[in-house]
Amino acid sequence: MLESLPSCRADIEALIPHAGRMCLLERVIAFDDTRLHAQTDSHRAADNPLRRDGELSALHLCEYGAQAMAVHGGLLAARAGHAAPPGLLVSLRGVELLCKRIDDLAGPLDVYAEDVSDSGAGWQCSFRIEHAGELIANGRAAVLRRPEA
Template identity: 30%
Template structure:
């Protein structure tokens, strides 16, 4: 059981928080649950475009990074999605109310740069991609002078 809520792992708030909760995790991977919302933020009351799966993946990668920071006693640092490769999806829309599982597995990480193998499955949905991300070791909230 995870000791942190999803709100404690991500810098997102309100309707931008897309994940429901963490299902499983270890040092290299995480699975999270998401319920596709029909609140009109990214689609309509029937569902959202399937490309939103990339954001589900990115938020799960961020939640994994947030959890690793929490477990190490470090503050949360913002992360950045740098790119998406090998995106594959078998649907054009995700139906509102569908419960999906997002799984991410770290393939490589060095000096804050990482590549994750990601999947979104459930409700006849199969989405996969490789995400390139950057999460610095220290918070980026310093004022630059000169």
């Protein structure tokens, strides 16, 4: 049963399949039945696993949004007393990237996810990522639930 908001990467890793440096979100600020607000400074880490040639492309903000979806699902499941079913990201739509790279942004990223629909077989969420109060990316992602083994 969920007792408090995840306040560190280890707490978040317990909710999602991403581990180690691939777990990009560091803390949950708030969540409810349909929304999540998380924050992270991982975009500035020299050992961020998504960096290429020392830079981190804004394209990777889609992964930050998808991880926010996974954390939200994990929190809802934990609140209900069970683990979230595994999922597979199957599509991104309407993605807008409003910067070229993110490794040079000072301060944390605010990552938001909001449920759009749930068909039972999968679900769709919108995501929005801000830096210093400015929108830097948004879009929608669809996840297909994997059958449990």
